[in-house]
Amino acid sequence: MNALAKKYEFEHSTVLPEVDFNKPAISVVGLGYVGAVSTACLSQLGHRVVGVDVDTIKVQQIEEGSSPIHEKNLGEYLQDGVANNLISATTDLVGAVVDTSVTFLSVGTPTSKDGGCDYRYIVSAARAIGEGLRQKKSYHVVVMRCSIPPGATLDVMVPEIEKASGLKMGDDFGIAFNPEFLREGTAIEDFYAPPKTVVGANDERAAKIVADIYKPVDENVLMTTIDVAEMVKYVDNVWHATKVSFANEIGRICKPLEIDSHKVMDIFVQDTKLNLSPYYLKPGFAFGGSCLPKEVRAVAHLANKLDVETPLISNLSASNSLQINAATEMVRNSGHKRIGFLGLAFKAGTDDLRESPILEVINALVQEDYEVTTYDPAIDPNTRIENQFTYVEHVCPHLKPMVDALPDMMRANGNQVIEQSDVIVVTQNTPEIQELVASAFGRVEVIDLVRVFKDQPMFQGYQGIGW
Numbered sequence: 001m002n003a004l005a006k007k008y009e010f011e012h013s014t015v016l017p018e019v020d021f022n023k024p025a026i027s028v029v030g031l032g033y034v035g036a037v038s039t040a041c042l043s044q045l046g047h048r049v050v051g052v053d054v055d056t057i058k059v060q061q062i063e064e065g066s067s068p069i070h071e072k073n074l075g076e077y078l079q080d081g082v083a084n085n086l087i088s089a090t091t092d093l094v095g096a097v098v099d100t101s102v103t104f105l106s107v108g109t110p111t112s113k114d115g116g117c118d119y120r121y122i123v124s125a126a127r128a129i130g131e132g133l134r135q136k137k138s139y140h141v142v143v144m145r146c147s148i149p150p151g152a153t154l155d156v157m158v159p160e161i162e163k164a165s166g167l168k169m170g171d172d173f174g175i176a177f178n179p180e181f182l183r184e185g186t187a188i189e190d191f192y193a194p195p196k197t198v199v200g201a202n203d204e205r206a207a208k209i210v211a212d213i214y215k216p217v218d219e220n221v222l223m224t225t226i227d228v229a230e231m232v233k234y235v236d237n238v239w240h241a242t243k244v245s246f247a248n249e250i251g252r253i254c255k256p257l258e259i260d261s262h263k264v265m266d267i268f269v270q271d272t273k274l275n276l277s278p279y280y281l282k283p284g285f286a287f288g289g290s291c292l293p294k295e296v297r298a299v300a301h302l303a304n305k306l307d308v309e310t311p312l313i314s315n316l317s318a319s320n321s322l323q324i325n326a327a328t329e330m331v332r333n334s335g336h337k338r339i340g341f342l343g344l345a346f347k348a349g350t351d352d353l354r355e356s357p358i359l360e361v362i363n364a365l366v367q368e369d370y371e372v373t374t375y376d377p378a379i380d381p382n383t384r385i386e387n388q389f390t391y392v393e394h395v396c397p398h399l400k401p402m403v404d405a406l407p408d409m410m411r412a413n414g415n416q417v418i419e420q421s422d423v424i425v426v427t428q429n430t431p432e433i434q435e436l437v438a439s440a441f442g443r444v445e446v447i448d449l450v451r452v453f454k455d456q457p458m459f460q461g462y463q464g465i466g467w
């Protein structure tokens, strides 16, 4: 047993002594790009920080207050922390856990051979953390900072810690997931002005301790569950990659057309109402209407004509079709035959049926002898929609028989649809439709394509398309 651990040599008890979590001492495990910056910045916030790495050179560098990586201002911050006796470093992870109240884990998570996540560094560190916890008597919080697949904190790290410590998560020690969003090159600056701070935790005590650590730099810590926080980190990076690839595809199309792509995107990014905004960014049903499908086809066609490869843009229609198929499959899987649709147009408040994706779902079901009824507040059998039907028939000739039969499927109000259905499919989100769906719970099954309620209803016959 190491010297630090000896200090704390006592039996574990379920009654944990109070620890001052005002400015807890923090061990930072893994002194790479993430860990070195955390070590420096947390010490600047007044925490005593013990950096831990298996790499003795990194440990020595941190001990000396010199930066193991190239990162603006990091050297000065580390030097300052060492001079103020707030930073030390060691290879002894067990001892560091015993010596601190919170452990930040930022070891590497390389890609494994099968393309997944290689957990070997996490597992090895978790075992040592567990060993340290076994030697402690006070409450301790382990904060996972690695980018990992959702579920890995609880399914990979926690079992190792519990096994090695003999302790129980939640009762004896806390777990949190705190994703890292800092950009290399401006990491220190970002630490003090983070784009957001997310803390996922399954118990309040752990959540509060971690949120309090970040309070000096972010008053509005976003609190959530561990799995959501894990997923947020992945989603963020996939989104950034999507933006880069999208912009590059626009550049590839613009160049042969001799259009300045930067002028195009300079204007594009100024639209913060629709382009760079929460709009269109919630999982739900397929896109449709008179513009999006048509323009997506047009741009993919243009790229093709220019002999330019745009896999992202050119696969949007295919991705959209998958969403239509998914909705159809949900209905088939219900096992019921009487299906009601609340909402016919591609969005609420319009009677525009052109390329409404729900027509594809209805068409597939009608061909399979489902009994379909529909209600759309903006459309009734007397609405003059002949021209749109002509359009639908022109663009999608396979829809013609269903379109001809559509007026007979329409009902004057949503209640009639509910009464004549075993399953209702919700395709629009308005107060009227919310009320109808709420009244339908318990009477029919509900397939929700638009997340009609903010919180998922716990009703047994309810299912959402992407939640």
Ligand SMILES: NC(=O)c1ccc[n+]([C@@H]2O[C@H](COP(=O)([O-])OP(=O)(O)OC[C@H]3O[C@@H](n4cnc5c(N)ncnc54)[C@H](O)[C@@H]3O)[C@@H](O)[C@H]2O)c1
Residues within 6 Å of the ligand: 029, 030, 031, 032, 033, 034, 035, 052, 053, 054, 055, 058, 093, 106, 107, 108, 109, 121, 124, 125, 145, 146, 147, 148, 180, 181, 182, 183, 184
């Ligand atoms: N680099 C970034 O900008 C960034 C941003 C966000 C998230 N992340 C994630 O944070 C994690 C760390 O990334 P990084 O870039 O800092 O990695 P890195 O490879 O630079 O550093 C990891 C460090 O962990 C050390 N280590 C490995 N096993 C150890 C153990 N058992 N005990 C102590 N130290 C151990 C390694 O020696 C290494 O110094 C990864 O999951 C990464 O995906 C990185």
